Amino acid sequence: QKEVEQNSGPLSVPEGAIASLNCTYSDRGSQSFFWYRQYSGKSPELIMFIYSNGDKEDGRFTAQLNKASQYVSLLIRDSQPSDSATYLCAVITSYDKVIFGPGTSLSVIP
């Protein structure tokens, strides 16, 4: 089992819809969780981080964490074509290593 897995893409949503990106992790003791956005040919940029169970909202983005299910998600409301990118889930494990998932490619169709 891979340490961090993400839903396979590519994911296509129409403009204005909600995009849902999912991530699961294997280390139950993982501490911190991050979502990065990466445009083609560019470096990852941090969108959100979440440490506690529940929801965390920042503008059109909502991160959800469920440590019991070892699951973290990112919801993008009112999706825009500019949101089209690869979204990377990153987890800081119990042994303090930062592990990235393979990424999910999102395409927002105008």
Place this chain on the structure above:
Amino acid sequence: DAGVTQSPTHLIKTRGQQVTLRCSPKSGHDTVSWYQQALGQGPQFIFQYYEEEERQRGNFPDRFSGHQFPNYSSELNVNALLLGDSALYLCASSPLVAGEGRNTEAFFGQGTRLTVV
């Protein structure tokens, strides 16, 4: 604030050669991590430096080595380059949580695109 800066942005090397990549962390950050990102994959952790010492290491061979300087900047060295070393090399800086030594959110530089021919 200049953020995380990396140099060079692009590099072409021949198989068997050696390469050095450089990174200056974001102001206020004392921890530097290096990642290798192959096309279509997520970043793979190479190692992390803190207080001029290697703090953590991923599953990379000894051909990959690094260094951190007193000003927190860092270098990644790769010896005996292989074709498979062609990738985007990312540097990320972060502040360790004071007193806890835990990793926190990392901010990335623009990366160095290494091509080995």
